[in-house]
Amino acid sequence: MPNPPSQSASATHVTRINSAGTSDTYLTFGGCNYLGLAHHPQVIAAAQAALTTFGLSTSASRQTTGNAQPHSDLESALANFTGFDDALLVPDGYTANLAALQGLAAIGINHAVIDARAHASLKDAANLAQMTIHTYDHLDPSHAHQILDTLDAPAVVLTDAVFTTDGDLAPLQELLESIGKHILLIDDCHGFTVLGNQGRGTANHFNLSHPNLMMTTTLVKGLGSAGGVVLGSPNLVAASRDHSTAYICTTPASPALAAAASTALNLLTSKPSIHAQLLDNINNTGAMLRYHGIQTHNHPTPIFAFTLGDETDMLRIEHALLEQHIILPLMQYPNGPAPTYFRLSINASHTKAHIDQLDQALTNALKAQPA
Numbered sequence: 001m002p003n004p005p006s007q008s009a010s011a012t013h014v015t016r017i018n019s020a021g022t023s024d025t026y027l028t029f030g031g032c033n034y035l036g037l038a039h040h041p042q043v044i045a046a047a048q049a050a051l052t053t054f055g056l057s058t059s060a061s062r063q064t065t066g067n068a069q070p071h072s073d074l075e076s077a078l079a080n081f082t083g084f085d086d087a088l089l090v091p092d093g094y095t096a097n098l099a100a101l102q103g104l105a106a107i108g109i110n111h112a113v114i115d116a117r118a119h120a121s122l123k124d125a126a127n128l129a130q131m132t133i134h135t136y137d138h139l140d141p142s143h144a145h146q147i148l149d150t151l152d153a154p155a156v157v158l159t160d161a162v163f164t165t166d167g168d169l170a171p172l173q174e175l176l177e178s179i180g181k182h183i184l185l186i187d188d189c190h191g192f193t194v195l196g197n198q199g200r201g202t203a204n205h206f207n208l209s210h211p212n213l214m215m216t217t218t219l220v221k222g223l224g225s226a227g228g229v230v231l232g233s234p235n236l237v238a239a240s241r242d243h244s245t246a247y248i249c250t251t252p253a254s255p256a257l258a259a260a261a262s263t264a265l266n267l268l269t270s271k272p273s274i275h276a277q278l279l280d281n282i283n284n285t286g287a288m289l290r291y292h293g294i295q296t297h298n299h300p301t302p303i304f305a306f307t308l309g310d311e312t313d314m315l316r317i318e319h320a321l322l323e324q325h326i327i328l329p330l331m332q333y334p335n336g337p338a339p340t341y342f343r344l345s346i347n348a349s350h351t352k353a354h355i356d357q358l359d360q361a362l363t364n365a366l367k368a369q370p371a
């Protein structure tokens, strides 16, 4: 069941129509607008200016007439920021995984070795690229290497860099060690803009660079825009550009969204306080949850997943928080840490007062639990 539609939204609040037909405002801890940039005035102004120059859509594949200057500019900026040699912009993060794997399949890589809890888009991409899929135990690089050792042909190892559902970090160093003829493709949708030097991503966080390392990410989360990107060595990115129907046969995100993403990226580097605030909020939120006896990871990632009792208890807590005008999403999302769990996300626009408000509301909600 989808949530009731929001009537308006900022980086921290949404309004919804209540049963009396009037609107209520909620403080929200959902979504992935990690830097709050989807609502930054400069990002919105960049989109508005590009709308005037380019219209709403190029209405054509980039391979034909749909390539606009903001798309090319964004590709260069993304490669430069992340430290990869080349970048290919595609419509979204889901398509980025498909474009990457179609490209690899076209150059003879037909085995995918995938983390058991990888994002569904990686598994779908491997299936659609007609790869043979081998699954390794979650976060277990030695199991991944055991599987690689049994393969004669080159393979691609697939993992989220930061896991969508619970914010855990993949063991990228160990996965990349002795990668040999194989490729490591990391989906960094949740590490890009968050981890590493000023948000350069999880590969940067671990100080990794390798010709066989590829990265995909979305522009909807940390950059608050839309679009997806495949990053890597020139030959690997060229394979996607030249061979993937996910790139060749799709229309890119609007030039307005590409211009907005470039402006967001600029803000990330030119205003270090935005990223610093996110890291501060992550620390404060982790400490607040631990004060309530809630176990959290120790990574500097803005996603906190946890259960509180059984499903009935959690529904009651979710409701008690809603009554205090707080949205803490209760999830049933594929490959999560439990069938039903809370997924709290914090962003750079949240203030200490917002975290305190959640703290107080949680105290009330947990107190209201039947013995």
Ligand SMILES: Cc1ncc(COP(=O)(O)O)c(C=O)c1O
Pocket: 092, 093, 094, 095, 119, 121, 160, 164, 187, 189, 190, 218, 219, 220, 227, 228
């Ligand atoms: C890990 C991961 N990969 C891919 C995607 C897909 O990105 P997009 O929403 O841009 O298609 C998501 C987003 O939901 C994600 O969390």
